[in-house]
Amino acid sequence: MSSYSPPTSAATPVVITVSASARWLLGAALFALVLYYFIGLDQGAVSVFGSDTHVHEFVHDARHFLGFPCH
Amino acid sequence: MEKKLILRGALAGAIAGLLSFLFARIFAEPQIQAAISYESAREAAQGALDKAAGLPMSHGDHEVFSRAIQANVGVGVGIILFGTAMGALFAVGYAICLGRTGDVRPRSLAMLVALAGFLGFYLVPSLKYPANPPSIGHGETIQQRTSLYLLMVLFSLMFLVAAVWLGQRLQDRLGNWNAALAAGAAFVVAIGIVMLILPSFGELASNRASYGDLATETPQPLKGADGAIAFPGFPADTLYAFRVYSVAAQAILWSAIGLIFAPMADRLLEPARDHRPGGERVTR
Ligand SMILES: [Zn+2]
Numbered sequence: 499m500s501s502y503s504p505p506t507s508a509a510t511p512v513v514i515t516v517s518a519s520a521r522w523l524l525g526a527a528l529f530a531l532v533l534y535y536f537i538g539l540d541q542g543a544v545s546v547f548g549s550d551t552h553v554h555e556f557v558h559d560a561r562h563f564l565g566f567p568c569h
Numbered sequence: 570m571e572k573k574l575i576l577r578g579a580l581a582g583a584i585a586g587l588l589s590f591l592f593a594r595i596f597a598e599p600q601i602q603a604a605i606s607y608e609s610a611r612e613a614a615q616g617a618l619d620k621a622a623g624l625p626m627s628h629g630d631h632e633v634f635s636r637a638i639q640a641n642v643g644v645g646v647g648i649i650l651f652g653t654a655m656g657a658l659f660a661v662g663y664a665i666c667l668g669r670t671g672d673v674r675p676r677s678l679a680m681l682v683a684l685a686g687f688l689g690f691y692l693v694p695s696l697k698y699p700a701n702p703p704s705i706g707h708g709e710t711i712q713q714r715t716s717l718y719l720l721m722v723l724f725s726l727m728f729l730v731a732a733v734w735l736g737q738r739l740q741d742r743l744g745n746w747n748a749a750l751a752a753g754a755a756f757v758v759a760i761g762i763v764m765l766i767l768p769s770f771g772e773l774a775s776n777r778a779s780y781g782d783l784a785t786e787t788p789q790p791l792k793g794a795d796g797a798i799a800f801p802g803f804p805a806d807t808l809y810a811f812r813v814y815s816v817a818a819q820a821i822l823w824s825a826i827g828l829i830f831a832p833m834a835d836r837l838l839e840p841a842r843d844h845r846p847g848g849e850r851v852t853r
Binding site for chain 1: 570571572574575578579593597598601632633634638639640642643644645646647648650651653654655657658660661664665667668669691694695698699700701702703704705706707708711712714715718719811814815818819
């Protein structure tokens with residue numbers, strides 16, 4: 499016999515409790531949102547580095563092509 | 570488990586971003602270059618008109634990065650990092666959905682979550698505010714355009730989550746098929762109302778004041794003092810090709826995230842699923 503307890507329904511192989519794994523889930527979400535901000539938004543409508551435009555200019559074509567408003 | 574899922578999601582996203590970048594480099598960059606050439610030629614034509622009218626000429630802005638860097642490196646770094654971010658968010662969504670969204674196999678769930686990401690983060694917002702190549706977009710409206718675009722993304726994602734919740738609530742009463750149809754219809758109606766309420770970019774007050782009654786910020790023909798067209802409006806074919814390729818690149822990105830993540834999720838989760846008490850393997 500295995501020590502594994504069968505799930506109540508065949509559909510629930512694993513249920514990840516959000517409270518127990520909050521560190522990884524929140525960390526990943528935060529990481530993703532920061533990237534999203536720098537690729538799509540920074541140095542356009544708002545800017546964390548003041549009037550510098552290096553981030554904006556570097557990812558400029560990606561910003562247009564990924565659908566973000568620009569210019 | 571959540572750590573394994575998230576790292577795999579981010580990896581799938583990075584690979585998907587690389588594929589999407591290769592597509593962009595081949596198909597999108599010529600269109601972006603055409604748009605930039607149009608912009609320069611238009612500025613020159615505008616300068617000539619201003620000079621003829623005795624107006625002060627506007628000066629062009631300096632380049633921070635060369636076009637070669639932007640078109641080969643910048644676009645690649647941008648899309649790959651975007652893919653990584655979307656892959657990580659995808660994995661967070663996947664981890665939360667796991668075991669909470671009915672009888673779905675791990676790999677089918679991967680494709681469904683990827684579809685939701687494609688719809689919520691890109692396709693639905695782009696129906697209202699489609700992607701624009703360089704030279705389309707007025708600098709003075711960037712804040713309003715960014716806010717409106719983010720609102721569309723936010724509403725699309727919120728309504729998708731709500732539709733999944735609604736579908737599950739209706740499942741007992743209506744059955745799988747009808748519950749899914751009802752939830753889908755509710756999503757379309759809800760997002761449709763938001764799209765009707767939000768203004769088009771052309772309707773923004775500063776655009777109305779400077780450019781008149783237009784739906785978008787797409788450059789119109791330049792006219793000389795005599796009213797004759799001195800320079801054409803933005804080429805429609807370039808705009809169409811750019812937008813089609815933009816949709817295609819996001820479709821590639823999200824389907825690659827789903828397809829790369831699906832077998833990894835299967836390997837990670839199926840052993841637990843197939844190992845029933847008694848030890849027999851259940852094949853499906
Ligand atoms: Zn731009």
